[in-house]
Amino acid sequence: MRSRFREWVPVAGWEIKRMLMRTDFVVSTLLVPVLLVGMSFVVGWIKARDAKRVRAIAVVRYDAAGAVTGDSLPPLAGYRWLTPRGDSASAEALAAVIKRGGKGAVEGAVLLPAGFARGDTVRFVVQREGAGWKSRVERHVATLARLERAAGHPVGVAEFAAFTDTIRTTERVADPRVGTSGADRAAALIMAVVLVMAVFGTNMYLAIGISAEKQSRVTEVIVSAISPQSWIDGKIVAYTLIGLAQPVIWTVGGVVAAMLMSWTLPAALNPWTLGVFALYMLIGFVFFVSLFSLVLATVKDLQSTSKLQAYLIFLPMMPFMFLDTAIESPDATWLAVLSQVPAFSPTLIPIRVAMGGAQPWEVALGLVLLAAAAWYMRKAAGTAFRVGMLMYGKELTLPELVRWSKEA
Amino acid sequence: MTEAGPLLAVQGIRKRFGDFEAVRGLSFEVRAGEVFGFLGPNGAGKTTSLRMLMNITRPDAGSVTFMGGPVMDRRLVGYLPEERGLFEDATLIDTLVYLGTLRGMSRADARAEGKRWLERLGFTERLTARLNTLSKGNQQKVQFLGAVIHRPALAVLDEPFSGLDPLNQELFLDLIGELRARGAAVLLSAHQLTLAERLCDRLLLIANGAELLSGTLDEIRLRAAGGASEEVKLELRRGAGGGSGDPVAAVARVAPGVECRAGEEREGLVTLDVALPAGSDLGPLLAELARAWRIERISTSALSLHEIYVRAVRGADPAAAAAPLAPAGEPEAHHA
Numbered sequence: 001m002r003s004r005f006r007e008w009v010p011v012a013g014w015e016i017k018r019m020l021m022r023t024d025f026v027v028s029t030l031l032v033p034v035l036l037v038g039m040s041f042v043v044g045w046i047k048a049r050d051a052k053r054v055r056a057i058a059v060v061r062y063d064a065a066g067a068v069t070g071d072s073l074p075p076l077a078g079y080r081w082l083t084p085r086g087d088s089a090s091a092e093a094l095a096a097v098i099k100r101g102g103k104g105a106v107e108g109a110v111l112l113p114a115g116f117a118r119g120d121t122v123r124f125v126v127q128r129e130g131a132g133w134k135s136r137v138e139r140h141v142a143t144l145a146r147l148e149r150a151a152g153h154p155v156g157v158a159e160f161a162a163f164t165d166t167i168r169t170t171e172r173v174a175d176p177r178v179g180t181s182g183a184d185r186a187a188a189l190i191m192a193v194v195l196v197m198a199v200f201g202t203n204m205y206l207a208i209g210i211s212a213e214k215q216s217r218v219t220e221v222i223v224s225a226i227s228p229q230s231w232i233d234g235k236i237v238a239y240t241l242i243g244l245a246q247p248v249i250w251t252v253g254g255v256v257a258a259m260l261m262s263w264t265l266p267a268a269l270n271p272w273t274l275g276v277f278a279l280y281m282l283i284g285f286v287f288f289v290s291l292f293s294l295v296l297a298t299v300k301d302l303q304s305t306s307k308l309q310a311y312l313i314f315l316p317m318m319p320f321m322f323l324d325t326a327i328e329s330p331d332a333t334w335l336a337v338l339s340q341v342p343a344f345s346p347t348l349i350p351i352r353v354a355m356g357g358a359q360p361w362e363v364a365l366g367l368v369l370l371a372a373a374a375w376y377m378r379k380a381a382g383t384a385f386r387v388g389m390l391m392y393g394k395e396l397t398l399p400e401l402v403r404w405s406k407e408a
Numbered sequence: 409m410t411e412a413g414p415l416l417a418v419q420g421i422r423k424r425f426g427d428f429e430a431v432r433g434l435s436f437e438v439r440a441g442e443v444f445g446f447l448g449p450n451g452a453g454k455t456t457s458l459r460m461l462m463n464i465t466r467p468d469a470g471s472v473t474f475m476g477g478p479v480m481d482r483r484l485v486g487y488l489p490e491e492r493g494l495f496e497d498a499t500l501i502d503t504l505v506y507l508g509t510l511r512g513m514s515r516a517d518a519r520a521e522g523k524r525w526l527e528r529l530g531f532t533e534r535l536t537a538r539l540n541t542l543s544k545g546n547q548q549k550v551q552f553l554g555a556v557i558h559r560p561a562l563a564v565l566d567e568p569f570s571g572l573d574p575l576n577q578e579l580f581l582d583l584i585g586e587l588r589a590r591g592a593a594v595l596l597s598a599h600q601l602t603l604a605e606r607l608c609d610r611l612l613l614i615a616n617g618a619e620l621l622s623g624t625l626d627e628i629r630l631r632a633a634g635g636a637s638e639e640v641k642l643e644l645r646r647g648a649g650g651g652s653g654d655p656v657a658a659v660a661r662v663a664p665g666v667e668c669r670a671g672e673e674r675e676g677l678v679t680l681d682v683a684l685p686a687g688s689d690l691g692p693l694l695a696e697l698a699r700a701w702r703i704e705r706i707s708t709s710a711l712s713l714h715e716i717y718v719r720a721v722r723g724a725d726p727a728a729a730a731a732p733l734a735p736a737g738e739p740e741a742h743h744a
Contacts, residue, residue, distance in 0.1 A: 006512065007510070010506060010509040010510055011510070014506050017502075018495075018497075018498070021497075212495070216493040216494060216495055216496060217491055217492055217493025218492075218493050218494060218495060219491075220459070220462075220464060220487070220489035220491055220492070221487065221488075221489060221492065221507065221551075221554060221555070222510065223464055224462045224463075224464060224482065224485070224487035224489070224564075225482050225487075225507065225510035225511050226482065226510055
């Protein structure tokens with residue numbers, strides 16, 4: 001008998017070729033990295049422009065009698081203090097000037113009463129609510145207030161400043177585990193999100209790919225040439241590669257964008273953990289593609305995809321309901337049991353690993369169960385396709401499902 | 409498989425869908441180098457049977473052996489199903505390459521063979537055209553090529569002529585004839601009985617999932633005639649060299665004992681009525697007469713396949729018997 005390999009390889013090649021000819025697939029795959037890189041240039045340009053920008057802020061300080069003193073604030077990088085006097089120093093006059101706006105105009109004003117360090121209200125005039133400069137200037141004024149308060153006490157400024165120093169701590173980990181750095185945790189979460197996105201993104205193409213032969217009446221020609229199992233295997237391989245190509249391209253685009261934006265990439269990623277994440281992602285993806293293939297193999301065309309499929313599409317998202325527990329108590333017994341369920345393990349186990357809550361045997365068992373489930377799903381999909389492939393133009397009924405299960 | 413053994417042997421296959429038995433114990437054999445006609449009315453069980461042969465559905469009982477073994481090597485079989493279509497957005501050459509590689513060809517071989525076939529059928533300028541730009545008839549040609557591109561030992565063709573105009577029907581007759589000429593077996597299901605009559609070496613006529621008639625066309629005619637004689641009417645003209653002798657005596661020389669009567673000669677034309685046993689080979693008789701006479705016209709009362717088909721199916725199906733009968737037994741004219 002001819003090897004299965006030689007049967008499903010042409011199917012996989014054909015599906016990939018057809019997918020690469022789909023404009024929507026190519027555009028959606030390439031558009032994301034192009035957008036990411038493009039956005040990095042835009043963000044970089046805005047940041048560079050902001051770095052050069054000096055904001056003009058009016059500072060009005062009053063003495064105890066309420067007269068404008070003409071004093072300013074200590075210098076602050078990126079800010080230029082203006083000290084209006086006379087009528088132009090009133091809040092109303094400043095608001096009118098700030099409202100007019102314009103290039104190089106005064107962006108805001110801060111009015112400091114003499115007792116601002118002792119509880120008197122500091123007033124701000126902003127052009128719009130949520131002005132970005134306000135919090136920065138507020139912190140600057142607060143520091144000034146602390147220094148003024150310290151000056152009223154029999155301690156030096158330096159000693160007073162030491163009061164606000166943060167404490168120093170060290171940590172000794174009693175049960176150290178690899179792959180639990182912040183970078184590993186971020187990688188696990190990102191991988192879980194990417195897996196769900198990829199499953200969602202691939203599902204539509206998979207539906208088209210599985211039902212294409214039925215809709216174009218080519219089914220009998222194909223299965224007279226190769227076994228239904230080889231046919232479904234070729235589809236699963238093709239759509240796994242297609243589905244994973246998108247996140248890989250997107251990730252590469254994201255990394256390039258991050259580098260362009262001068263973000264520091266995490267150096268503490270553990271290779272072993274990353275390998276486990278990659279394995280779970282790959283086998284998990286095969287599992288979901290096989291599961292959806294099984295459901296899709298029973299439908300006659302795209303329009304009649306069953307409600308069951310609509311519910312199943314949410315399966316990869318369900319572990320996110322337990323995300324809090326997975327982060328806070330990754331070694332909880334019920335979570336450990338739940339994370340062995342093949343539909344949940346591709347997301348839950350990597351997160352638990354990154355949180356230090358999964359033992360190596362759990363990781364291994366989860367992989368074995370996931371691989372076994374993926375294998376069973378592909379076999380079931382092959383059987384469902386063989387039994388249901390000649391179902392043209394009629395809806396799937398319960399008696400038919402029973403008949404199929406008997407044949408399977 | 410032995411030299412003389414059948415390529416495909418079907419033994420007592422049955423298929424039931426719920427309470428309905430679609431195929432009821434069919435048995436037949438298909439040999440290398442022959443076109444085997446698989447005929448029957450709509451709903452007779454032809455497509456269900458062919459799907460069982462192709463292992464697309466499984467028989468409830470019975471067996472199918474290919475080249476003496478129970479497993480059909482899909483590389484050696486070509487299949488043109490009745491329910492057929494194509495990837496409409498794919499190109500002609502890509503489609504043939506794909507179907508060829510599914511049947512075990514290398515991509516290079518499939519491309520070369522596909523290109524050769526497409527060029528031969530007049531698609532030289534359209535190799536990379538999409539299939540949805542072709543007419544239905546042209547799409548059917550590509551479907552046919554997809555079934556035979558890998559040079560199968562057995563080609564199973566389910567209604568290959570349906571939807572074709574007469575010119576394309578003739579083209580398909582030639583193509584199927586070529587398959588037979590290079591030693592392939594062709595299992596052909598068709599409704600166009602005049603085409604099947606011209607093409608098939610042996611026939612199986614089924615109705616309600618069971619066999620009605622089988623054998624060569626002559627054997628089927630003999631059985632359908634039920635032993636009655638076949639009336640042959642000839643018009644003979646004395647040749648330029650001058651016909652001589654008695655045509656009745658000539659008939660007696662090659663077919664002694666048959667009833668033969670010659671009419672009066674008028675303007676060099678003699679009519680001859682011969683009552684031959686049904687299913688007789690006319691060849692020797694015509695050869696003998698042609699030695700002295702020019703045969704101007706022959707007509708025979710032999711039943712056409714169409715007539716045999718209608719009679720047999722109506723006999724097997726009481727519901728069909730209610731329909732008006734087509735004129736049967738009317739001599740079918742052949743011009744010499």
